[in-house]
Amino acid sequence: MKIIHFSEKFRNNIIFCICLICIFLFLYTGYSKIEDHKRFFKGLTRVAIIGPYALFISWIVPLVEIVISVLLIIPKTSKWGLYGFIILMSMFTIYIVSMVLWATKLPCHCGGAIEKLSWTQHIWFNLAFIAIAIFALRLIKLNTSLKT
Amino acid sequence: MKNFKKIALGLMVGAMAIGFSSFINSSKSHLLVKRNAKGKIISVTTSYFRLPADASTGTDMNASHYVFSDGALADCISGTNNVCKSEWTTTNTPADGQSPADAGSPTFVSNDGSRGIYNGN
Numbered sequence: 478m479k480i481i482h483f484s485e486k487f488r489n490n491i492i493f494c495i496c497l498i499c500i501f502l503f504l505y506t507g508y509s510k511i512e513d514h515k516r517f518f519k520g521l522t523r524v525a526i527i528g529p530y531a532l533f534i535s536w537i538v539p540l541v542e543i544v545i546s547v548l549l550i551i552p553k554t555s556k557w558g559l560y561g562f563i564i565l566m567s568m569f570t571i572y573i574v575s576m577v578l579w580a581t582k583l584p585c586h587c588g589g590a591i592e593k594l595s596w597t598q599h600i601w602f603n604l605a606f607i608a609i610a611i612f613a614l615r616l617i618k619l620n621t622s623l624k625t
Numbered sequence: 626m627k628n629f630k631k632i633a634l635g636l637m638v639g640a641m642a643i644g645f646s647s648f649i650n651s652s653k654s655h656l657l658v659k660r661n662a663k664g665k666i667i668s669v670t671t672s673y674f675r676l677p678a679d680a681s682t683g684t685d686m687n688a689s690h691y692v693f694s695d696g697a698l699a700d701c702i703s704g705t706n707n708v709c710k711s712e713w714t715t716t717n718t719p720a721d722g723q724s725p726a727d728a729g730s731p732t733f734v735s736n737d738g739s740r741g742i743y744n745g746n
Contacts, residue, residue: 493631497638504642512646516695519721550635552628 485623488616495613496549499562502606503549507542510535524576541565556617563610570603656718670714670734673725674699674743680707688731693719694746701741710737 510517514535521531545565548558577596594602657670673691685691691711701709712735715728725731 493634497635500635501638501642504639505646508643509646509649546639550632550639552631 485620488620492555492613492616492620495609496555496558499559499606499610500546500549503542503546503562507539507546510539510542556614559610559614559617563607563614566603566607566610570600570607573599573603658718666716666718668714668716669718669728670712671719672710672737673713673719674701674710675708677742677745680705680709680742682706682708684708684736685711686733688713688725688733691724692743693721693723693725693728695721699746700744701739702744703741705742706740707742708736709741709743710739711735712737 517539518531518535521535522528524531527534541561542565545558545561548554548561551558573596577600655671659667659669661667671693673693675685676690676692679685679687679690685708691713711733713725713728714732714734715725715730717729719725719728
């Protein structure tokens, strides 16, 4: 069954639902990083490579998450929000994979209940979100190409 | 109009995410704070981790052998039968890395059920 067979309205609804899921994830984790900033910062200082830039990263990561959420909320910029979401989630995934491969201690300060996930679960969790965001982008592209 | 609906729904989901985040974070604190009528703190009861160097299976009531951690990753590594955590009452709220003695007038309350070795986080 191809997604092209569904109506444009249905495809738009799927895109919108995916955007809402991404908004929830980023605002949830971004806010929890800011609310408990001290702990997030402390955790980053323990990571050898990023330790010297911990203060900068501890503010820029939640801020970027919030900015991407705002882009996703506004329908005109949701496409850019999805691009931002995929880029940031890919960076998180690369970070986790590199930690699993090379770090002796495995610190995770991802914010909220997501910290309860194991590292393997975390990688699959991120990959699933990247996949649905890519799917939403493909639907946007499909809608655009069908219109022209 | 359709865009306004989408933005409103997006904002609602955002508010739910922030509310959910606040709810989850607030439930992490396990400090039992007692105050007097004026609102001044009389005592604070919370769990402290036993330092790995002092690990043993017996009850340890030496306040200098414990440390407070506010890190979410602080935990007891299971595998041994050592007493890993104990509750202490102090006169001040402990800061990260402080012993019960640092937090003022420590009084041993009880052993926590956790067994193992403090992971140092």
